[in-house]
Every structure is written in C-alpha cells, then in structure tokens.
Amino acid sequence: LPGNTASFFADLELNLEKQIGRSSYESICTQMKVVDLPEAEMERLNDIFNRLVKACSRRKELQFKLTVVEEDSVNAFALPAGYIFVHTGLLSYVQSDGELAGVLAHEIAHVDRKHGMSALKRQLGMALLLQILLKDASEQITKIGNIAVNLTQLGYGREAEYEADRYGVYFMERAGYSRTEFLSFWNRLVEESGGGENPAILQLFSTHPPTSERIKRIKALPLTPTQ
Numbered sequence: 001l002p003g004n005t006a007s008f009f010a011d012l013e014l015n016l017e018k019q020i021g022r023s024s025y026e027s028i029c030t031q032m033k034v035v036d037l038p039e040a041e042m043e044r045l046n047d048i049f050n051r052l053v054k055a056c057s058r059r060k061e062l063q064f065k066l067t068v069v070e071e072d073s074v075n076a077f078a079l080p081a082g083y084i085f086v087h088t089g090l091l092s093y094v095q096s097d098g099e100l101a102g103v104l105a106h107e108i109a110h111v112d113r114k115h116g117m118s119a120l121k122r123q124l125g126m127a128l129l130l131q132i133l134l135k136d137a138s139e140q141i142t143k144i145g146n147i148a149v150n151l152t153q154l155g156y157g158r159e160a161e162y163e164a165d166r167y168g169v170y171f172m173e174r175a176g177y178s179r180t181e182f183l184s185f186w187n188r189l190v191e192e193s194g195g196g197e198n199p200a201i202l203q204l205f206s207t208h209p210p211t212s213e214r215i216k217r218i219k220a221l222p223l224t225p226t227q
Contacts, residue, residue: 013126014061016133017117021081023145024152025065028085033070035088042068048097049084052105055174056112056167058082064108074189077152078107080116094185101172102182109167115156120148165218173224186215 037045049066053059064082071087078084084107094100110116121129124144132140155161169179190211 009130012130012133013117016129017080017114018062019133019141020117020120020144020148021079021083023141024079024148025067025081025083027142027145027149028069028079028083029067032085035068035070037068044097045086045091045100048101049104051175052101052108052171053082055105055171056108058112062111064111066104076103076107078110078116079152080111080114080120080148082108082111084108084111095188096181098172098177098181099185101175101177102168102179102185105172105175105177105182106164106168108171109164110156110160112167112171113160113163115160115164116148116152118160119151119156120144123147123151162214162217165214166221169218169221170224179218179221183215183218186211186218190215 036042045068046066049064053064062082064084066084066086068086068088068091072089073087074089074093076084076086076090084104086104090103091100094103124147129144132144156164169182172182173179
C-alpha cells in the first residue's frame with residue numbers, strides 16, 4: 001500500500017535524523033566546552049525551553065535537549081533531532097526570559113521545520129543518506145554528523161530563517177511570551193552592531209538575512225490564537 005511505503009520512509013528518515021543528530025551533538029561536545037550552570041539557573045533555562053518545546057509539532061517524536069557551551073558570541077544553534085546549543089554570550093546578553101524564549105523558539109523552529117535535514121538532503125541526496133542508514137555504517141554517520149554541524153554554522157538560507165522566525169514567534173506566543181521581547185532583542189542587536197565594533201554580535205548577522213527585514217516581517221505576523 002502506498003500509505004505504508006510513505007510511513008516506512010518517514011520512519012527511516014526519522015531514525016536517520018536521530019542518528020545524525022546524536023553524532024553531531026557528540027561532535028560539538030568534544031569541540032566546545034559544555035558549561036554546567038548553577039542548578040537554579042539551569043532549571044529556569046529548561047523551564048523556558050520545555051514550555052516552547054510543548055508548543056511545537058514534533059514534541060512527541062523527538063527528545064529535545066538544551067546544552068550550554070562556553071562561547072562569547074551572542075548566538076544559539078540547532079542540530080537535527082532537537083539538539084539545541086546556547087552560547088554563554090547569549091545568556092549574558094539577553095535581558096529577559098522573553099528575549100531568551102524568542103531565540104530558543106527560533107532554534108526549535110529550525111528542528112520543527114526540518115531545516116537541518118533538508119540542507120543535508122540537498123547536499124548529499126536522500127538516496128545516499130538512506131543507503132548509509134540501511135548499511136548501518138557508523139563511520140559514515142559520523143561524517144554526515146560533521147557535515148550537519150558545518151551546515152548549521154553556515155546558516156540554512158534566507159527562506160529557512162524567515163520560516164524559523166515565523167514558527168518561532170508562533171511557539172513563543174503559544175508558550176505565553178510576547179514577540180515584543182524578541183523584537184527588543186533584535187533592535188538592541190542592530191543598535192549595538194551599528195559601528196561593527198562588536199565581533200560577538202557580528203557573527204550572528206553573518207549567517208542571517210537582513211535584520212531590518214526580519215523585524216518588519218515579525219511585526220507583520222498575525223497574532224497567534226491563544227489556546
């Protein structure tokens with residue numbers, strides 16, 4: 001039955017995404033210094049994170065995980081299968097839970113919309129990915145995991161970023177936060193990067209679409225219906 005074939009491939013792809021995500025997660029953990037925050041702070045972070053995850057459509061099929069790494073730049077990034085990393089520079093830069101929620105929701109949206117897997121499929125082709133999965137070649141999975149990390153750091157392209165903004169705002173509003181806080185985060189970044197002096201901020205702009213356009217689009221989004 002065609003339906004069964006479709007679900008067979010969907011299951012295969014999900015399994016592949018989990019393996020690639022796990023492998024790329026382990027690779028980042030060896031490359032960067034994972035930080036253990038004080039318990040109360042980690043609880044607060046996880047509470048914000050879990051509220052956002054509950055709003056996304058893939059919450060049942062993936063185990064989302066938040067990891068803090070020591071890095072001064074104001075940034076966060078998402079790997080396939082729900083592994084989200086936050087830089088210490090972002091944590092010290094945000095001024096409210098809502099600002100942080102906006103950034104985390106954007107990263108969760110990348111996973112929810114499968115941007116990492118789409119980028120890998122474009123780069124390698126689905127046939128090759130499935131072939132590797134069916135062979136269960138763990139060395140190949142490690143290689144693909146490293147490619148996934150590189151793709152994440154290059155950014156997923158303009159349309160994917162706009163889509164992550166759109167869904168991110170939807171998730172944050174469903175979780176009880178306001179988009180105005182996310183907008184104030186972006187506006188502050190724009191002001192402070194004006195002279196181009198702050199390298200910690202500039203990295204974030206290098207992989208993303210023009211901020212003025214993002215701000216305009218976020219403002220124009222319809223309000224999320226409350227649950």
